[in-house]
Amino acid sequence: MTERSAASGSGQLATSEQIEPGSARRLAMAVLWPAFLLAGVLDALIFVVVDPAELRWFGGPALGWSTLAVYSATFLIVWAVISVSGALTAMMLRDGENRRAGPAGRAAPRSH
Template identity: 55%
Template sequence: MTATDPLLASDEEVERFEAAEPADVVPPLSAPSRRLAAVMWPAFLMAGVLEMLVFSLVDPGELHWLGGSAVEADRKAVYTVAFFVFWVVIALGSALTQLILVEPNVLNKPYRNHL
């Protein structure tokens, strides 16, 4: 298409695109915060998946303690406690993975500000 094409608008008719003002700049997370987020968020999601899988097969009303007596708790309480237990266990596994991934020279760096 050329500038003489009648389908093209003239410069006066074209509304110029102007970039919007940038939103408030969010400072980047520190390394420990990024590691915490990298552990806790996937653990949260997988705890939800594990909760669905377990309680699609297990009825919380029919749970028994190791001694044989029935668990006398509301179903929602069992779901809640189980979710948090799953979340903690999965988060611990992810945290151990994060610990294993730390470079040895970072772990073995001498602490110089001890005086």
């Protein structure tokens, strides 16, 4: 088993060494897939507490949406928020790696 498959099989987070540099597709999937799974869990937890038929827009009349429409809209909103969070984290990690790299792409010496 390679280091990559061992790390992914153990539930550990992917590191930049496991995602090839410049692979936007891999990075997008590393952000979107966990966000999708978590959005499903959060959607279920939200609707254990909230009845979609009783939703009102700031105390006004009921929305009048079907239950499926409320579930879908909530899922997409939660997925988008979690995806943005994951993308910002990935962007900051990549930016930090670029700052640590020296001019020739080698790691710059750390000052203590």
